[in-house]
Amino acid sequence: MIHTKSESDITSLAPSSPSRSPKRQVYYVQSPSRDSHDGDKSSSMHATPNFTSPMESPSHPSFGRHSRNSSSSRFSGIFRSSSGRKGGRKTNEKGWPECNVIVEEGKFDEFDDDKAFTHRCQALMALCGFIVLFTVFCLIIWAAGRPYKAEVAVRSLTVNNLYIGSGADFTGVPMKMLNMNGSLRVTVYNPATFYGIHVSSTPVNLIYSDIVVATGQLKKYFQPRKSHHTVLVHIQGTKVPLYGAGSNLVVSDSSAVKVPLTLEFEIRSRGDVVGKLVRTKHRRRISCPLVIDSTSNNPIKFNKKDSCTIVYPKNFLLLMKMFNFLLLMLIFFLFSLILLLLLSPFIFTTVSSENDDTDDLEDIQELIALDEQEEEGENYESKDFGKQSEAEVLSKAQRIVLELNSDSTKRAIEENEYVLILGYAPWCSRSAELMPRFAEAANVLKGLGSDILLAKIDAERYPKAASTLGIKGFPTLLLFVNGSSHPYTGGFSSEEMVIWARKKTGTPVIRINSVTEANEFLKHHDMYAVGLFNKFEGSDYEEFINAAKADNEIQFLETSSTEIAKVLYPAVLDPTNSFFGLVKSEPEQYTSLDDGNLTADKILQFLDNNKFPLVTVVTELNSAKVYASSNKLQVHVFAEADDLKKLLEPLQDIAKKFKSKILFAAVDIGEDNLAKPFLTLFGLEDSEETAVVAFDYNSNSKYLLESDPTSSNIEDFCVGLVQGTLSPYYKSQAIPDNKNASILTVVGKTFDDMILSSPKNIILEVHAPWCITCETTSKQVEKLAKHFKGLNDLVFARIDASINEHPKLQVEEYPSLLFFPANDKSNPIKLSTKSSLKELAALINKNLKSREDPLAKDEL
CATH class of the missing domain: 3.40.30.10 (Glutaredoxin)
Structure with a gap:
């Protein structure tokens, strides 16, 4: 039924309204609220009947304030003529007076919301456009700064002291030891016009046969734009064991020696083009072959452009480009993400109140899920407790080790009876490997109640304190007993350090x-x-x-x-x-x-x-111990890791038969630091095949198993090593084709036939690829060979002594010129390589015993 409102409940007509023919009742008209889902179920009128007029609509009075989000309707004015005239009223088809009374509240609000949303999207697009433009600008600046690479010039190397003599490493094994110190002068030019560069700290190494014999540190610095900067790097090596590589060096009675070395270092530069946002990074690798003469104090100068090889790694450049590009893209996406997060409350308007219940339910579900995640996290933490506890133990152990400085070093030694000090450098990889084991040893010793204080000192940061302690290389371990220094002679695992320390301190x-x-x-x-x-x-x-x-x-x-x-x-x-x-x-x-x-x-x-085990697998930790063994007969097997596993069991069976006679070692050929120095001695540094070699340190001889590495062949090889029936191995290249060559090429395998057994006089040029002055001597030999071409009893030959060996080929320097007379090949005559072309021709003529035409021509 229709419910009418009383006079007191409705809005009265305006007093100025003219008199109207019968007065009508006024009704509120309200559409069903969307806020209510159940409604009033007591009346069937709340269905959806088909009403034809507002008079027939049911009344739904609203008690209380209407929300803007509500769909309710109310009167917004009184009946009034649309024309505004007091006279007759315009009526519609059904005879009702035309009025503007019933207005749906909030009907046009959606248009205002659309405008606000449009403005927000425009603001977002403008900000995103700015970020894109700024990113493009940074990329352009970065690309413009890339060509300005730091230019490096190696000026000179001054060697103040060089000595090679017999000695013993810290384990007591006799071998050749090298001592040297000097300084390197390098000039760096920054061609950039708008920014300076930061040059990083990098190590400088002098290398002999893959062994670092001296090292220094290029310290970091800042270099302004368009400037040259000269850096002086001090290089030092003290009592460096040469192991098997020392057999190639011949030291004269006067301790004079020439050592072929390779200088290697890196220049890493960084330019801040636009602060920290846009940077350019470059890296140059420098490699310089050189020969150091212990009798000369003159600086070695690198004036020629081809003296050193300077390489800019392409892979590094590509990686840096990718890195910078990805960094800029990451910044762009981060800005966009942050912007979206900031604008999300304005972009996405609040959903109507009908979703409140759903939102509440979702919130409850999220809270429940959060609780479940916390429970899972607690379970995960309990499972991962073992790993965390290990990290905590290591962190605690590192805190036990005392960090020394210039002031505390002397006090720590004076106040403690026993102090074990580790001298290290931040850039030294071996120091980094040893540090956790040293900390673990400190923790174990403390748990045993030991009185030993374990300390460490950064020798790079506190050089004076390190020098006072006697730290000259990295890492260095020293034990101080009542202030007196004792060298460390133990192993480098935490257990070995604990055992050594307890043995040396009374237990x-x-x-x-x-x-x-x-x-x-x-x-x-x-x-x-x-x-x-x-x-x-x-x-x-x-x-x-x-x-x-x-x-x-x-x-x-x-x-x-x-x-x-x-x-x-x-x-x-x-x-x-x-x-x-x-x-x-x-x-x-x-x-x-x-x-x-x-x-x-x-x-x-x-x-x-x-x-030692029957077969010792060589690692960085035990390598020094293996090579220092008192057993002078050693058999080393070099193979890939998978092949070593297959060979290990048959090798153990063979090792049982030669126990206490031969030390067997297995080396993974993939470990360059362990394998290459030895494989180089056999010319096998680039080979990936299994190699079985042997060393007799009593006679400084080396041997190679040239047949297949089967169990029977290896056993026969070991029998020959013990009985002394093996033939020493000498490196040699493949036999070359010397047809129509004016200068014959000699290799290790042809030295006997072409030099010692030849009935002719031989002029032999001995050179090496890393020799700087060998090229000049080679040109002189070529001119001499052309000049003496008419002599049938004189032959010119050359040999690369770095990869070809023979027991009768012993030289102390490169290049060397040897004259082998036809009637006395066992006593070659050494010709001076510093002589002029004319002087060399005169020396050859003088030493020739028989010739058809002396050809002593003055035009040379």
């Missing part, structure tokens, strides 16, 4: 008093030596203690209980006398010394023969 032996202590020790150690004694006294026990003090690598244990000894060494019998055994985590785990009475020398020799 060479650990006494095990119970089975519990034995089991606890076994949890943390897999290699040790155990001594079983009836009483801790007597000659055997004293010799045992002396051996423990002399050894630097293995932890010694002592016990007087057979039950405890069987926990540590299950194969032990009930001995009537003293017992000594070695335990390793290898197939041959238990080894005992069965040689009557114990002596320190017997124990140390026994350990030296048995401490």
Whole structure:
């Protein structure tokens, strides 16, 4: 039914309204609210009947304020003629007076919202356009700055001291040692017009046969635009072991020597074109071959452009371009993302109140999901607790190590009885590898209650303090006992450092008093030596203690209980006398010394023969220990990692037959630092095939297995090494074709036939590819060969001594000119390479014993 409003509930007509024929009741007209989904279910009028006029519409009075978002309607005025005349009214088809009374509130609000949305989109587009333009501008500036690369010129290298002599490394192995110091002068030019460059700190190395013999550090600095800057780098190498590479150097009685070296370093520059936003980065690699003469103090000058090779890595340039481009694109997207986040409250208007319930439900679901994520995070943290605890242990261990400086160094040594100091440099990769192990050793020693203070010092930052301590290379470990310095001679794992430190500070032996202590020790150690004694006294026990003090690598244990000894060494019998055994985590785990009475020398020799596995896999940690072994016969197998795994078991079977006679080592050919220095000695540095080589350090000879590396061939090779029947190996190139050549090319394989067995007089030019002055000598030899072309008993030849060897070819410098007389090939005559062309021709004529025409021409 239709509900009418009373007079008091409606708006009265305006008093000025003219008199109207019968007064009509006025109604509020309200459309069904969208805010209510259930409505008033008591009346059937709330269905959707088909009303034909407003008079027939049901009344839905609204008590309370109407929202702008509501679809309710109300009166907005009174009945009034559309013409505004007081007279007759215009009526519509149904006779109702025309009026502007019923207006839908908020009907046109959507047009205002559209305009606001348009303005926001325009603002967003304008800002995005600005970012794009700015990005393009930065790219243009970056591209314009790329061609301005720093130009590098190596000026000179001054060597103040160079000495090569016999010595021993820190493990006591005799070999050639190199000492040198000098300074390098380098000039850097910045061609950029609008910005300066920052040159980074990089190492400078002098390399001999892949061994870094001296090093320095180019310190970082800033260089203004359009300027030259000369840098002086001090280079030093102290007691650098040359290992097998030293066999190629010949030192005269007067200690004079010429050493072929390669100078290698890098110049890294960065230019801030537009602050930190746009940068250009360049990198130049410089490599300079040179020869250092220990008898000359004159600086080595690099004046020619071809003296050094300067390379700008293409891959690096491409990577930097990609990096800068991606960086700019990342900045653009970040700006856009931040902008969207800032404008999102204005772009996306609030959804109508009918979604409130849904939003509340979604919020509850999000909170529940958040709770579940927190629970999962707690579970993940509990699972990852082991990894976090390991990181915390390492961090704690690093805090235990005392960081020294110029002021605290002297005080730390004076106030502590034992101080183990690590000298390092921030740029040194080996220092970085050793630092965590050093910290771990500090943590272990503290847990054992040791009085040793472990400290470290940045020798690059505090050079005076480092020099006072005696730190000359990196990394360097030194033990100070009551202020006195002692060199470190132990291994470089954390366990080896702990063992060495305890041995040198009064704890060479650990006494095990119970089975519990034995089991606890076994949890943390897999290699040790155990001594079983009836009483801790007597000659055997004293010799045992002396051996423990002399050894630097293995932890010694002592016990007087057979039950405890069987926990540590299950194969032990009930001995009537003293017992000594070695335990390793290898197939041959238990080894005992069965040689009557114990002596320190017997124990140390026994350990030296048995401490290595049957086949030792060489790593950075144990390489020095392997090469320093007292066993002078060594067989090394070089192969790829997968091939080594296949060879390991048959090699172990062979090693058992030559135990204590030959040390077997396996080297992954992919480890350049470990493999290349040795493979270079055989000319195999570029080979990827399996190679079996041997060294006899008693005679400084090397051998190569030239047949297939089968088990039987390797065993025969080892038999020949022990019996001394192998022929030493000398490097050689393939035999060349010398047909119609005016100067014959000699290689290692043809040296006997072409030089020693030839009935003719031979002029032999000995050169090397890295030799700077060899090119000049080669041109002189070519002119001499053309001049003496008419002599049938004189032959000119040349040999590259860097890749060809022969026992009769011994030279001290490059280039060398040797005259082999036809009647005395065992005593070649050395000709001076510094002589003029005319002087060389006169010397040749003088030394020729028989010739048809002396050809002593003055026109030379």
